[in-house]
Amino acid sequence: MPQIAAANTAPKPGSLDPEDWDATRALGHRILDEMIDWLSTSRERPVWRQMPQEARAAMRLPVPREGMPVEAIYDDFCRLILPYSSANEHPRMMGWVNGGGSAAGLLAELLTGIFNVNCGGRDHAAIEVERQVIAWAAEMVGMPAGTSGVLLTGSSMANMVAVLVARRAALGAQVRSAGIGGARLVAYASAAAHGCIPRALDMAGIGSDALRLIPADAAHRMRADVLRAVIEADRVAGFLPFLVVGTAGTVDTGAIDPLADIAAIAADAKIWFHVDGAFGATASCSSRYRGLLAGIERADSLAFDFHKWAQVPYDAGCVLVRDPALHIETFAQSLAYLTQEVRGLAGNAPWPRDFGPDLSREFRALKVWMTLKAYGTEGIGRVVESGCYVARYLAARIEREPLLELLAPVALNIVCFRVRAGADDLDDLNREIVADLQEAGIAAPSTTVINGHLAIRAALFNHRTVAADADALVDGVLEMANRRRT
Numbered sequence: 009m010p011q012i013a014a015a016n017t018a019p020k021p022g023s024l025d026p027e028d029w030d031a032t033r034a035l036g037h038r039i040l041d042e043m044i045d046w047l048s049t050s051r052e053r054p055v056w057r058q059m060p061q062e063a064r065a066a067m068r069l070p071v072p073r074e075g076m077p078v079e080a081i082y083d084d085f086c087r088l089i090l091p092y093s094s095a096n097e098h099p100r101m102m103g104w105v106n107g108g109g110s111a112a113g114l115l116a117e118l119l120t121g122i123f124n125v126n127c128g129g130r131d132h133a134a135i136e137v138e139r140q141v142i143a144w145a146a147e148m149v150g151m152p153a154g155t156s157g158v159l160l161t162g163s164s165m166a167n168m169v170a171v172l173v174a175r176r177a178a179l180g181a182q183v184r185s186a187g188i189g190g191a192r193l194v195a196y197a198s199a200a201a202h203g204c205i206p207r208a209l210d211m212a213g214i215g216s217d218a219l220r221l222i223p224a225d226a227a228h229r230m231r232a233d234v235l236r237a238v239i240e241a242d243r244v245a246g247f248l249p250f251l252v253v254g255t256a257g258t259v260d261t262g263a264i265d266p267l268a269d270i271a272a273i274a275a276d277a278k279i280w281f282h283v284d285g286a287f288g289a290t291a292s293c294s295s296r297y298r299g300l301l302a303g304i305e306r307a308d309s310l311a312f313d314f315h316k317w318a319q320v321p322y323d324a325g326c327v328l329v330r331d332p333a334l335h336i337e338t339f340a341q342s343l344a345y346l347t348q349e350v351r352g353l354a355g356n357a358p359w360p361r362d363f364g365p366d367l368s369r370e371f372r373a374l375k376v377w378m379t380l381k382a383y384g385t386e387g388i389g390r391v392v393e394s395g396c397y398v399a400r401y402l403a404a405r406i407e408r409e410p411l412l413e414l415l416a417p418v419a420l421n422i423v424c425f426r427v428r429a430g431a432d433d434l435d436d437l438n439r440e441i442v443a444d445l446q447e448a449g450i451a452a453p454s455t456t457v458i459n460g461h462l463a464i465r466a467a468l469f470n471h472r473t474v475a476a477d478a479d480a481l482v483d484g485v486l487e488m489a490n491r492r493r494t
């Protein structure tokens with residue numbers, strides 16, 4: 009039997025609270041001051057600086073056994089971490105699909121850290137904030153009131169959740185205990201769909217081979233006529249078509265699949281219609297671009313992120329499901345230690361954990377709630393319009409430059425282009441130019457492959473980016489191309 013320690017041998021109190029809260033307060037003020045300076049001067053810095061080997065080495069220490077003052081840890085942060093950011097805050101970050109964060113978002117993150125609630129469930133205000141955010145999300149894209157949803161890390165998880173709900177819709181309740189057995193499920197997405205779609209099928213036990221990639225047209229949009237034919241052929245061959253994924257904003261070019269046509273085909277074929285609107289769904293905030301998404305409101309489920317075009321700090325993905333009962337039936341579990349009661353702190357069912365795989369969850373909803381309240385959908389819509397404007401400006405400049413060529417039409421805010429001459433291997437030349445630009449700190453585009461050619465890909469997601477940044481990118485590309493020729 010373990011003995012309870014006598015009073016004189018009792019361990020020191022375990023509280024981690026500081027002896028002097030005022031010192032914590034002072035450090036907090038200092039951090040906020042210095043970090044706002046850092047954020048508000050991002051344009052004055054190089055876009056990106058590679059972390060030197062000495063800094064990496066300085067990070068590698070054994071686990072601390074005794075603590076150290078938080079002031080000293082903050083000094084480490086300023087020395088070893090801050091200078092080597094991923095560049096998301098910078099107006100000339102143009103790579104991949106990265107949002108820039110915002111003032112309201114950073115304050116929300118501070119509050120989230122202080123509040124430290126677990127948003128798996130129970131009866132507290134944060135759950136209501138999340139419910140409000142889900143209702144706003146449905147309203148933004150035109151899905152009906154009562155649509156269910158949950159915030160997740162990102163669209164990879166949101167697409168995964170949608171695949172699981174669609175799987176449940178196709179195979180019934182027993183799929184949760186028995187798995188898919190020999191069901192010959194097949195799903196459909198455009199050849200330009202994001203890699204998280206096949207991965208979701210893989211993780212759902214269906215297998216990525218079950219994804220039929222439907223060819224895209226010259227504008228990189230799914231060919232709905234081919235979709236219809238492939239579904240019919242699969243049925244004849246004895247497969248069970250269960251899911252069609254339309255993409256609202258493909259990762260490579262920003263193309264928007266013909267969502268209304270796909271919705272009609274899915275309805276005729278009685279197949280789940282899911283939309284991956286990772287960033288494109290945010291265009292619903294703009295009256296100018298909303299029309300491009302026509303059909304999104306007919307989705308059975310929608311995956312998208314607030315951390316991309318809506319500028320909420322990482323991470324803030326979202327899945328919406330038109331049928332809340334089916335959504336709950338896909339995830340809810342009955343567990344003695346998590347019993348949902350009709351009164352007390354264990355009340356207020358259903359809980360977010362009934363709509364997704366996570367139990368312990370951070371208060372993601374606060375930063376979304378604060379961002380939407382601070383800027384409104386109109387403010388986010390202006391971010392969308394500005395990104396699309398800079399993309400058109402960039403495309404026009406590229407078309408005026410004899411050494412450059414566009415590789416894809418500009419649908420929204422993504423521009424794919426390349427240097428068209430100057431080396432035998434143009435793919436290699438353009439790849440090197442992108443790395444040159446990043447290492448010089450001029451701009452940080454990324455690369456992709458369009459119709460077999462390596463493209464310089466500029467994705468205008470940062471709300472701080474203006475047309476002069478597009479010029480800086482083009483000037484930088486031309487300068488690096490010339491340097492490599494001489």
Ligand SMILES: Cc1ncc(COP(=O)(O)O)c(C=O)c1O
Pocket residue numbers: 104105161162163164165202204255257258259284285286287313325
């Ligand atoms: C179209 C599309 N779908 C899904 C994703 C995955 O989103 P996340 O990175 O938030 O998981 C992305 C990421 O860029 C995307 O562009």
